[in-house]
Amino acid sequence: MAPLRTSSSRRLVVVGYGMVAHRLVDALGERSDWAVTVLGEENRPAYDRVNLSGYFASGDPDSLTLPIGATGSAELLLGEVAVSVDRQAQLVVTGSGRNVPYDVLVLATGSRPFVPPIDGRDAAGAFVYRTIDDLDAIRAYAADRRVGAVVGGGLLGLEAANALRSLGLETHVVEMAGWLMPQQVDEAGGQMLRRHVESLGVRLRLSSQTASVLVDDDVRVRGLAFADGTELAADLVVFSAGVRPRDELARECGLTVGERGGVVVDDQCLTSDPNVFAVGECAQLAGRVYGLVAPGYAMAETVAAQLVGREATFPGADTSTKLKLLGVDVASFGDAFGAVEGALELVYSDPVSGRYGKLVVTDDAKRLLGGILVGDASAYPTLRALAGSDQALPAEPALLILPSGNGEAGSVELSAAAQVCSCHNVTKGDICAAIHEQAIVDVGGIKACTKAGTGCGSCVPLLKKLLGAELSKAGVEMSTALCEHFAYSRAELFALVRVRQITTFSALIAEYGNGRGCDICKPAVASILASLGNGHIHSGEQAALQDTNDHFLANLQRNGTYSVVPRLPGGEVTPDKLLAIAQVAKDFNLYTKITGGQRIDLFGARVEQLPAIWRRLVDAGMESGHAYGKALRTVKSCVGQTWCRFGVQDSTSLAVMLELRYRGLRSPHKLKAGVSGCARECAEARGKDFGIIATETGWNLYLGGNGGFTPRHAELFATDLDTDTLVTFIDRFLMFYIRTADRLQRTAPWLESLEGGMGYLREVIVDDRLGICAELDAAMQRHVGSYRDEWRSVLEDPEKLRRFTSFVNAPGTPDPSITFVTERDQIRPPQPGEAPLIGGPRLKVVS
Structure with missing residues (x-):
């Protein structure tokens, strides 16, 4: 076949069309006279492999496709495999017989999944997790299967586990190391991650070496065999045990290749041939192959700069990562393992909240070298920018990860040289300059101007903070867009x-x-x-x-079961209802607890049991307590003057009335309330979103308090109110909050954010400063008049009932991965690493 081009312009051929190749062509853009040809092995344009698992949620491959950008000026040959390179003739030959000439060649062939050389690895039902086609094949095969296993507990392995779980499979993860993600987190962080993963029902087998894939008579997967002689039954296996560089072209054409694989390149990404570059996961630089996208992007930028006549060398690899794996935040940055001699480690571990943080600092504790975050990675953007820089740390660096230092990391003033976006090597100085020079007023503008935030996206929260700070200095109002899909708050x-x-x-x-x-x-x-x-x-x-909780009208618990919480208005309950709750708990073997909010919570219900449980509770006259929703939870009360000798008003009756009035009211965040019958405050009303304390002549109303992560006392709003006025003010307060609060904003920070605070709120809902009180009153009346119990509605609708199943492909089948132990005569989930004692006096296996 004749050469593709006869153009007089210089010819650049890129072999491979993944994320790094896309970045190279996009960075090269139209700034040169290069005629670019890209050979892509897949039959689709470059897509975001980092977010590959999102394909299971969307089902739309186009949602992962990378923006065309400058690659629109290149000639893209999709489904065209390069089979050989003639370096002397400077020609690439493809599988279809094309001869593609080049002046400069860039190898961006990436890597392939490593599948251990074990028996059965080619059986039907054995897959890798690398491309959209792989995911399509897994989805199709999983349709009538029940159990899936993932070999490999690293980044991609946990992504694959999440995919299998989303397909309704009982999911197992097998990892040779003693903890998950051993390349990114230390053992303590891995064990914290294990708690999170196991709480979702994913079963882990650590320190296990897979010896073979077990197959049936039709050569289909039936399980795994391990080196210790044990076996695991499984219908489907996904291998995610690492990757290997795709360096076959380089080997065959005589380029220097590393002993353990990878095309050897120098700091300009040049191979042993001055006309051939290599970038991304196929390249070995300084003895190392990088399996992350950020170093690949840096290589692409390095090559693009040289192709347009600028001197450039590889700036070094940022191997920091931040991911949400199975819904759990995990981040690793800088020297996370303390490789520098004399380094000190500051560690925070809270197994109750599931948070783990580690900072590695210099021996004088003045500079940050690296760190690990599990469970809460909100501080990651700032900490990653600090890691490896010369910027001095605060006097107490531990506050950067301690809960008591909430917001401390975000308050650190980064230097202009601090790298904010590692994907595009963008510094704080670059961003601040762009904000002022280009009059940028939103994060989208920063992305368009600097490309920061357009790679992995982990720096976006820091971009927002920097933008807010710079606009505040300039007296400009910052965009309050909800997300990139809506330019509105x-x-x-x-x-x-x-x-x-x-x-x-x-x-x-x-x-x-x-x-x-x-x-x-x-x-x-x-x-x-x-x-x-x-x-x-x-x-x-x-x-x-x-979200998950509202999807099943129940709170998901750490072992994959759900809680059942019937509403008990004001904490009041009849003996008959108590008997009904007790009988349900006994028949379904549920853990039973009276909560601090004066309710009875039942734990350990499997998803397919929820309708049967709720049918009995509804028949007994109870309804959903909305413990799963961003809605009113409880109105706590004492017994008031009805029973207590100190009570001055009927707090129980008021609490019952308010809870029934506001039940089911959806809001930006959960709402809690309390009514105390006297100043002794037994209902703890001042720690609630709205609280009422009885006086001799009426009720005092307090607003904007909450417990939880940052407790805050409610502020006194009005005194000695009669009941009708009290209810009117609460109606308006709630409806004004629902109208104006940000997403997931509690009433306490919302009230603090109001310009004028409590005084302004009084003007709005008492003096009708905005002229909206009639609308707020009407809105509440509509809610009260239209309320219908959500669980009763589900029980009356066969279509809605269909969602309550553990396995879509096996309705009614209980999840066998859910197990319990007994303690103090009640069930509970096993703790990580806990071996139940069969027949023990306090701890035994429960079927």
Whole structure:
């Protein structure tokens, strides 16, 4: 076949079309006279492999496709495999017989999944997890299977485990090391991650070497055999045990290749041939092959700069990573393992909250070398920027990861040289300069101007902070966009939905947003729609917007079971209802606890048991307590003057009335309330979002308190109110909060964010400064008049009941991975590493 080009311009051929090759061509852009040809092995354009698991949620490969950008000027030959390189003739030959000439060649062939050389690895039902085609094959094969196993507990292994779990398979992860993600986190961090992963029902087998894949008579996977002689039954196996560089082309054409694989390159990414570069996972630089996208991007930028005539060398690899694996934040940055001699380690570990943090600092504790975060990675953007820099740490660096230092990491003033975006090597100075020179007012502007935040996206929270700080200095108001899909704040979206009477997410995003939405805007809009009374949260497309808890109308617990919480208004309950709760708990073997909010919680229900449990509770006259939703939880009360000799008002009756009035009220965050019958404050009303304390002549109303991570006392709003006025003020307070608060903003920070604070709030809901009190009153009346118990509605609708199953492909089948032990005569989930004692006096296996 004749050469493809006869152009007089210089010819650049890129072999491979993954994320790094895409970055190279995009960085080269139209700044040169290079005629670019890209040979892509897959039949689709470059896509985001980092977020590959998102394909299982969306089912749309286009959602992963990378923006065309400058690659639109290149000639893309998709489905074209390069089979050989003639370096003397400077020609690439493809599998279809094309001869593609080059002046400069860039190898960006990436890597391939490593599959251990064990028996059975080629059986039907054995897969790798690398491409969209791989995922399609896994999905198809899993349709009528029950158990899946992942060999490898690293980054991609846990992603694969999440994919199998989302397909309804009982999921096992096998890892040779003693803890998960051994390349990114230390043993303590790995064990904390283990607690999170096991709490989701994923079963782990650590320190285990896979010896073979067991197959049946039809050569299909039936399980795994291990070096210690034990076996695991499984219908499907995914290998995710690392990757190996794809260096076959380089080997065959005589380029220097490393002893353990990878095309050897220098710090300019040049191979042993001055006309051939290599970038990404196929390249070995200084004896190392990098399996992360950020170093690959840095290599691509290095080559692109040289191709347009600039001197450039590889700036070094940032191997920091931040991921949400199975819903758990995990981050590693800098020297996370303390390799520098004399380094000190500051460690915070809280197994109760599931948080682990480690900072590695210099021997004088003045500079940050690296660290690890598990469970809460909110401080990652700032800490990653500090790691390896010359910037001095605060006097007490431990505050950067301790809960008592909440916000401390975000308050650190980074130097101008601090690298904010490692994917594109963008510093704080670059970002601040762009903000002022280009008059940028939103994060989208920063992305467009500097490319920061367009790679892995982990630096976006820091971009927002930097933008806010710079705009504040300039007296400019910062964008309050909910997310990249809506250029509106939550309050603005609430107004649009209310005024335009929009009833679906698709209608809202079609008219006022862009794209398909995300896990930020979908639940937020679902809450807005519910707040405005748009039917049951499982009706129509609203069902797909809900988070895990709302999806099943129950709180997901650490072992994959759910809690059942019937509403007990004001903590009041009849003996008959107590008997019904007790009988349900006994029949379904549920852990039973009276909570601090005066309710009875039942734990350990499997998802397929929830309808049967709730049918009995509903028949006994009870309803959902909304413990799973961003809604009113409880109105706690004491017994008041009815029973207590100190009580001055009937606090129980008021609490019951308020809880029944506001039950099911969807809001930006959960709501809790309390009513105390006297100043002794037995209901702890001042630690609630709204609290009432009885006086001799009426009620004192307190607003904006909360417990939890940052406890805050509520502030006194009004004194000696009669009951009708009290209820009116609470109605308006709640509806004004629901209208104007940000996503997931509690009433305490919302009140603090109001310009004028409590004084302004009084003007709004007492003096009607904004002229909206009649609207707020009417909105609450609509809620009260339209309330219907969510669980009763589910029980009456066969279509809604269909979602309550552990396995989509085996309805009614219980999840065999859920196990319990007994302690103090009740069940509980086993602790990580705990071996139940069969027949023991206090701890035994429960079927």
